[in-house]
Amino acid sequence: MAHLEIKQLSKRFGGFTALDRIELSVAQGEFVVLLGPSGCGKTTLLRAIAGLERQDSGQIWHAGRDISHAPPAQRDYGIVFQSYALFPNLTVGDNVAYGLKSRRTGHALGAVGAQQRVADMLVLVGLPGIEEKYPTQLSGGQQQRVALARALATSPHLLLLDEPLSALDAIERVRLRSEIRQLQSKLGITTLMVTHDQEEALSMADRIVVMKNGQIQQIGTPQDIYRAPCNDFVADFIGRGNLLDATSQDQAVFKFGRVSLRCASAGLGHAAHRFYVRPEDICLHSITDTTENSFTATVKKTEFMGSSYLVTLDADMEQNKPLVAQFSSNYLEGRPIHPGALLRLSIPAEHLRSMPQSL
Amino acid sequence: MNTRVLPNIGVGVSRNWGAYWPAGLLLLSAAALCVFMLAPLGTLLIGSVLDEQGHLSLTRFVNFASTPGVGTATWNTLWIATLVTLITVPLAFVYAYALQRACLPLSGVWRIVGLSALAGPSLVGAIAFIQWFGNQGVLKSWLGEQTVYGPIGITLATVYASFPHALMLLVVALATTDGRLYEAAEALGASRWRKFWTITLPSAKYGLISAALVVFSYSVSEFGIPKVIGGNFPVLAVEIYIQVVGMHNFGRGAVVALLLLAPVLMAFAADWYIQRKQHASLSARAVPYVPRPDPRRDLALLVYCGLIGVIMLAILGIAGYTSLVRFWPYNLEMTLDHYLFGLAEAGVLNAYLNSLTIGALTALVGTPFIFVTAYLVEKTHTGPAWLRPLIRALATLPMGVPGLVLGIGYILFFNAPGNPLNGLYQTLAIMVLVNVVHYYTPCHLSALTALKSIDREFEAVSVSLRVSQATTFWRVTLPICLPAVLEIARYLFINAMTTVSALVFLYSPGNMPASVSILHLDEAGDLGPAAAMATLIVLTTISVSVLYSIATHFLLRRHQAWRQLKR
Numbered sequence: 001m002a003h004l005e006i007k008q009l010s011k012r013f014g015g016f017t018a019l020d021r022i023e024l025s026v027a028q029g030e031f032v033v034l035l036g037p038s039g040c041g042k043t044t045l046l047r048a049i050a051g052l053e054r055q056d057s058g059q060i061w062h063a064g065r066d067i068s069h070a071p072p073a074q075r076d077y078g079i080v081f082q083s084y085a086l087f088p089n090l091t092v093g094d095n096v097a098y099g100l101k102s103r104r105t106g107h108a109l110g111a112v113g114a115q116q117r118v119a120d121m122l123v124l125v126g127l128p129g130i131e132e133k134y135p136t137q138l139s140g141g142q143q144q145r146v147a148l149a150r151a152l153a154t155s156p157h158l159l160l161l162d163e164p165l166s167a168l169d170a171i172e173r174v175r176l177r178s179e180i181r182q183l184q185s186k187l188g189i190t191t192l193m194v195t196h197d198q199e200e201a202l203s204m205a206d207r208i209v210v211m212k213n214g215q216i217q218q219i220g221t222p223q224d225i226y227r228a229p230c231n232d233f234v235a236d237f238i239g240r241g242n243l244l245d246a247t248s249q250d251q252a253v254f255k256f257g258r259v260s261l262r263c264a265s266a267g268l269g270h271a272a273h274r275f276y277v278r279p280e281d282i283c284l285h286s287i288t289d290t291t292e293n294s295f296t297a298t299v300k301k302t303e304f305m306g307s308s309y310l311v312t313l314d315a316d317m318e319q320n321k322p323l324v325a326q327f328s329s330n331y332l333e334g335r336p337i338h339p340g341a342l343l344r345l346s347i348p349a350e351h352l353r354s355m356p357q358s359l
Numbered sequence: 360m361n362t363r364v365l366p367n368i369g370v371g372v373s374r375n376w377g378a379y380w381p382a383g384l385l386l387l388s389a390a391a392l393c394v395f396m397l398a399p400l401g402t403l404l405i406g407s408v409l410d411e412q413g414h415l416s417l418t419r420f421v422n423f424a425s426t427p428g429v430g431t432a433t434w435n436t437l438w439i440a441t442l443v444t445l446i447t448v449p450l451a452f453v454y455a456y457a458l459q460r461a462c463l464p465l466s467g468v469w470r471i472v473g474l475s476a477l478a479g480p481s482l483v484g485a486i487a488f489i490q491w492f493g494n495q496g497v498l499k500s501w502l503g504e505q506t507v508y509g510p511i512g513i514t515l516a517t518v519y520a521s522f523p524h525a526l527m528l529l530v531v532a533l534a535t536t537d538g539r540l541y542e543a544a545e546a547l548g549a550s551r552w553r554k555f556w557t558i559t560l561p562s563a564k565y566g567l568i569s570a571a572l573v574v575f576s577y578s579v580s581e582f583g584i585p586k587v588i589g590g591n592f593p594v595l596a597v598e599i600y601i602q603v604v605g606m607h608n609f610g611r612g613a614v615v616a617l618l619l620l621a622p623v624l625m626a627f628a629a630d631w632y633i634q635r636k637q638h639a640s641l642s643a644r645a646v647p648y649v650p651r652p653d654p655r656r657d658l659a660l661l662v663y664c665g666l667i668g669v670i671m672l673a674i675l676g677i678a679g680y681t682s683l684v685r686f687w688p689y690n691l692e693m694t695l696d697h698y699l700f701g702l703a704e705a706g707v708l709n710a711y712l713n714s715l716t717i718g719a720l721t722a723l724v725g726t727p728f729i730f731v732t733a734y735l736v737e738k739t740h741t742g743p744a745w746l747r748p749l750i751r752a753l754a755t756l757p758m759g760v761p762g763l764v765l766g767i768g769y770i771l772f773f774n775a776p777g778n779p780l781n782g783l784y785q786t787l788a789i790m791v792l793v794n795v796v797h798y799y800t801p802c803h804l805s806a807l808t809a810l811k812s813i814d815r816e817f818e819a820v821s822v823s824l825r826v827s828q829a830t831t832f833w834r835v836t837l838p839i840c841l842p843a844v845l846e847i848a849r850y851l852f853i854n855a856m857t858t859v860s861a862l863v864f865l866y867s868p869g870n871m872p873a874s875v876s877i878l879h880l881d882e883a884g885d886l887g888p889a890a891a892m893a894t895l896i897v898l899t900t901i902s903v904s905v906l907y908s909i910a911t912h913f914l915l916r917r918h919q920a921w922r923q924l925k926r
């Protein structure tokens with residue numbers, strides 16, 4: 001049985017459905033990220049697992065016991081919030097030791113033991129020897145590391161992270177996310193993180209759970225979710241993409257306006273089809289090239305993104321939205337693309353992925 | 360709950376207790392508020408619609424309305440309140456504007472001077488105006504043919520007494536403006552007046568309305584001032600006093616009290632309705648407005664503040680000065696006779712000690728009760744669904760109830776023969792309780808503000824660390840809220856020292872409070888000792904305020920080092 005098992009969990013706030021029959025199982029030591037826009041229910045799910053929100057129906061099993069109705073103090077987890085929630089009037093040492101002094105934890109650490117534990121935890125999060133400082137003396141990233149140390153100090157078997165990086169600046173965010181991931185792998189602690197940042201989710205998770213309107217849209221590894229989104233919402237929410245409507249022309253060949261492309265995966269007999277192409281999967285060729293699935297397009301706009309260029313194209317494909325391609329800056333070195341230029345492009349057959357019809 | 364599947368972490372009786380104590384305590388709070396707040400007011404309401412035989416009828420209202428002079432008293436009360444409002448609010452608005460939007464030297468001093476009237480009972484102003492403009496007043500000629508004993512004196516003294524209440528609201532209203540609005544207006548080339556009419560005034564609109572309503576209801580329900588300086592000018596508040604204290608006609612008193620409650624409640628309902636429409640004018644990203652020096656504006660406002668300040672200090676000063684001279688204004692020899700013979704020898708000094716006790720007990724009982732109740736409402740979630748809305752409603756109820764009305768409610772409820780709490784009547788304890796109830800709302804609101812500013816996840820974090828909520832309250836919440844808690848204690852003490860309205864119906868000759876004794880000294884014509892008692896009260900509240908500042912300063916430095924630290 002999985003370490004954490006969510007069964008048919010539902011929760012309504014008045015007329016608003018926050019969770020709609022959620023099914024999820026998380027393996028021992030796994031890092032699972034709940035991803036979705038605000039109001040999708042991801043935070044409610046996390047709080048229900050923590051016992052801070054009570055579900056209307058459904059069950060939560062943790063390490064083989066039914067905790068659906070257990071009060072928070074009798075569940076076994078550490079939690080970290082976006083706001084750090086460090087006690088401002090206590091030193092870092094006292095903050096980390098907060099849960100160690102409780103008689104109910106059964107840790108039975110003496111004062112010396114607790115002190116040692118605090119020191120160890122601070123070493124673990126890379127901030128040794130700051131016990132005497134107050135939270136206000138630390139940067140946001142440091143405060144969040146202390147919050148992490150506090151949550152882990154009581155050796156819980158489940159770590160819940162509620163948008164832990166959202167309050168940090170961009171550089172600190174990237175640094176801390178790899179640190180958290182490393183720490184989690186090292187301790188092997190089962191972890192559930194909530195975020196609305198798809199890049200964060202892709203870079204940290206073993207598995208991602210994409211949510212919308214209280215329902216799970218897709219569960220999968222970051223690679224699965226990115227390469228094969230199961231519906232428009234997931235495709236749109238994770239990374240950039242082009243959704244293309246086509247009509248069937250031949251066995252595996254489809255017509256996109258005036259452009260005909262072969263698709264490696266499709267084989268459905270419907271007349272109308274929809275396909276999905278990631279911008280970085282569109283290839284740039286010399287203008288005389290005649291590779292399979294190649295076509296010409298006019299550049300409407302370019303956007304410099306640092307490591308890459310984002311190019312908006314007019315490809316004569318009769319779509320609602322213009323085609324967007326992404327080319328590596330490195331690749332384009334010395335060959336700048338200007339609006340109005342004519343380009344020869346191709347979409348390799350294996351990158352043209354069939355999508356279900358939208359509702 | 361199926362306890363069999365739970366492992367052995369702290370399962371037992373303590374868990375149930377741990378989960379239910381907040382609701383239990385909150386129920387006790389609600390019960391206390393019902394007994395000491397709701398029940399007296401309810402009795403007042405019922406008492407006024409029952410006739411002598413205990414039947415439901417409006418006879419009391421009819422009898423009262425047909426009493427000669429009632430129409431005049433009602434009319435007088437209303438026009439005086441309107442006049443006071445029209446004078447006080449603009450005066451306080453310009454003063455608040457000077458404090459918030461101009462670069463005045465010593466702005467801290469001006470703020471204290473502006474609020475100085477809060478230091479004493481409302482009677483101080485009345486006594487001072489008698490000393491200046493009364494029959495023996497040095498400035499009597501200023502009034503020409505008019506006498507200060509009447510509408511003029513009532514208006515002047517009420518304006519003085521209500522000024523700080525309006526000022527506090529307006530200072531807050533003017534403090535919360537986004538500086539970027541002014542920068543935008545400047546960039547668009549708006550003139551000074553245009554900025555004032557389009558930004559300053561609209562953003563202070565709700566503050567102005569609130570201030571007007573507070574001043575109006577203050578004036579309607581104030582009875583100490585018309586009692587002392589009103590002469591034979593009839594107003595409703597004095598009418599209640601005469602009916603209840605003079606004639607022991609509680610039923611009649613209840614009717615007048617209800618009449619008094621009507622305009623006040625209407626004012627507060629209007630305020631509540633308007634405030635509801637007000638959205639936070641200051642977002643988290645707003646840039647606070649910082650005034651830049653402007654010699655012309657600053658000088659004009661400095662002169663204005665100076666003028667008001669001189670008047671304020673002249674009012675407070677004359678009371679202190681006349682308490683130290685033998686016979687104002689004919690014999691100006693300095694003497695402590697008013698204190699030694701007028702108060703100590705006459706046995707009135709006990710009243711001062713009573714007030715100190717009442718003030719201290721009000722702070723000691725009220726502060727923990729109010730803060731813990733606010734904490735339970737804001738930071739715990741167990742218990743029946745109606746409990747928290749009920750307590751929130753009860754906590755804001757006293758805001759609209761004048762002390763006078765509360766006092767009569769207390770008499771009717773606690774003096775009833777069948778009431779098991781009958782023994783409380785005319786004790787020190789009941790005066791302490793009525794003070795806590797009377798000043799409940801502002802204290803509740805400041806406790807709530809302090810609690811709301813704390814990260815709302817603290818409780819969630821501690822519960823995840825399996826630390827009890829009581830421990831977190833003691834180790835984290837209380838230390839963080841300490842400044843607010845101390846401020847509540849100070850507020851309760853000062854108001855308990857200076858209030859007259861509710862206590863005047865509840866004391867016994869043995870435990871008369873100081874502020875009430877002023878009324879009696881004045882009635883007996885002992886204006887010197889009355890001024891001496893007022894001065895004692897003012898000195899006490901000022902000393903306590905100074906002590907409070909020093910204490911909090913050191914307390915915060917020693918035990919709250921984390922507040923000052925920056926990285």
